[in-house]
Ligand SMILES: NC(=O)C1=CN([C@@H]2O[C@H](COP(=O)(O)OP(=O)(O)OC[C@H]3O[C@@H](n4cnc5c(N)ncnc54)[C@H](O)[C@@H]3O)[C@@H](O)[C@H]2O)C=CC1
C-alpha cells in the first residue's frame with residue numbers, strides 16, 4: 001500500500017480521499033527541514049502547500065518518493081529540476097484557489113482605497129477619527145494588471161464589474177484574449193504611467209523578479225496603490241518602502257513577502273501599508289477544492305499511474321493509464337533490450353502502428369527512454385528519462401504510422417549507433433502480454449523477462465544441442481527458449497530465459513562454442 005505524508009495544513013478531505021483510495025496517510029505538519037529529511041524516506045507521496053520546502057536535500061533523502069502534490073498553484077517551494085532528476089513527479093492544482101486569490105486582491109484593493117485596516121484600528125481604539133480617513137473611489141480608475149493568467153483574468157473581470165478600466169502587461173497575452181477579457185494590452189512602461197492601482201499576478205521567475213524595482217516604481221503615477229497577492233520578490237521591498245516614504249507610492253498591500261513567514265519588515269508600520277500573512281488561498285471553499293483535487297490526483301498516480309497537472313511530465317488520464325500500462329511495459333523492455341545490446345546510441349526513433357498509434361505517445365516514449373538509459377543509471381524512470389536523454393544529446397523522434405502492419409499493434413524502437421541503425425519491435429499478445437517480434441531484422445517471438453541469454457550464431461546443425469549441453473553442465477536451467485534466423489544457414493538468434501544468472505566462466509564457454517558471434521546476458 002503506498003504511503004503519503006501530508007506535511008502542511010490541509011482540509012481533512014485530503015486524508016479521507018487518500019484512505020478511501022487505498023493510500024496510507026500520515027498528517028504531520030510543522031516539521032523542520034531536518035525532521036522532514038529524517039522521515040521522508042518511508043513515503044511514496046508528499047502532499048504540501050507553501051510552507052514545506054522540497055529542496056534538493058529533502059529529495060535526496062526521499063528514497064521512495066514518486067510524487068509531490070501541491071494543494072495550490074505556486075511551486076516555487078519545490079526544486080523541480082532536482083525532483084525531475086530524481087524521477088519524482090511534481091503536480092499542482094492550478095485552478096482550485098484562483099477565484100479566492102482574485103477576491104483577496106480585490107479585498108486588498110478596497111482596503112487600500114478606503115484605508116480600512118487603519119480606520120478599523122483607530123475606531124476600535126476609541127478615537128472616532130472621521131476626518132482623518134479620506135478614501136478614493138474605484139469607479140473609473142485604471143487598474144494595471146501585471147500578469148493576466150488564471151488569477152489576473154478573474155481580477156480583471158471583477159474590476160470591470162466595479163467599473164474600472166483595466167490595462168494589462170503580460171507578454172503571453174494574445175490580442176484576442178485581451179479583447180475577450182475586455183482589457184487593454186499595454187507595455188510595462190505604459191501600465192506604470194497609467195495605472196491608479198497596480199496588482200501583480202505572475203509567478204516569480206527570472207523575468208518577473210523585482211519587476212517593480214526602484215526604477216519601475218519611479219515611473220508610476222504619483223500616489224499609485226500597489227497590491228501583491230502573487231509572490232514575494234516581484235516587488236523590491238526596500239525600494240517600495242522608500243517610494244512609500246516619499247509619497248511616490250500612496251499605498252501598498254502585500255499578502256506575500258520575499259521572506260516568509262515575514263515576522264519583521266521595514267514596511268511594517270508604514271502609513272497606508274496593509275499586510276496579510278499569505279492568505280490569498282485561505283478560504284474554506286478554496287481549501288476544500290485544492291485538498292480534494294491534490295488527493296485525487298496523487299491517488300490516481302500512485303494507484304493507477306494517471307498523471308494530471310504535472311509540471312515535469314506529460315498528462316496521462318486515469319482512463320488512459322490502464323490501457324497504456326502494458327504498452328509501457330513493452331516499450332520499457334524494448335528500450336532496455338537495445339540499451340543493453342548497443343553501446344553508443346546517438347538517436348532513437350519510436351514508431352507505433354495499429355492500436356498503439358492511437359494512444360498517447362509521450363508515455364510510450366518516456367518508457368522506451370527509461371528502459372534504454374537504465375543501463376547508465378538505475379534511478380532513471382519515465383519522469384527523468386526525457387531530460388536525461390536531452391542532457392546526453394540523444395535525438396528522440398516519435399513516428400505514428402497509419403499503415404496496417406503484421407500485427408494489430410506494434411511498437412518499434414530504432415537506434416542510431418556508430419554501426420548504423422538497429423531496430424527491435426514488439427507487440428502485445430491478448431492485449432496485455434509484451435512480446436518481442438523482431439530483433440535487428442530477425443523475426444522471433446520472445447517474452448523479455450527475468451535473466452536472459454542472447455546469442456547470435458551461424459545457423460548450423462547441432463548448435464542448439466551444444467548450447468543446451470553447455471548450460472546443463474553448468475547446472476543452469478532453461479525456462480523459455482526462442483529462436484529466429486535471417487535465412488536458413490545464415491545468422492541465427494537465440495533468446496532464452498534462465499533460472500539462475502550465468503557466471504563469467506559459463507558465458508565464456510558459450511562464447512567459445514563453434515559458430516557463436518555474440519553471447520550476452522540480459523536482465524529485464
Ligand atoms: N497569495 C496566494 O495565496 C496565492 C498566490 N498565487 C500566485 O499567484 C500567481 C499567479 O497565479 P495564476 O494566475 O494561477 O498563474 P498563471 O500561470 O495562470 O498566470 C501567470 C501569468 O503571468 C504571466 N507572466 C509570466 N511572465 C511574465 C512577465 N515577465 N511579465 C508579465 N506577465 C508574465 C503569464 O503569461 C501568465 O499569463 C502565482 O505566482 C501563484 O503562485 C496563487 C494562488 C494563491
Ligand SMILES: O=C(O)C(=O)COP(=O)(O)O
Nearest residue numbers: 049050051072073074281
Ligand atoms: O497556491 C498558491 O500559489 C499559494 O500561494 C497558496 O499558498 P498556501 O497553500 O495558502 O500556502
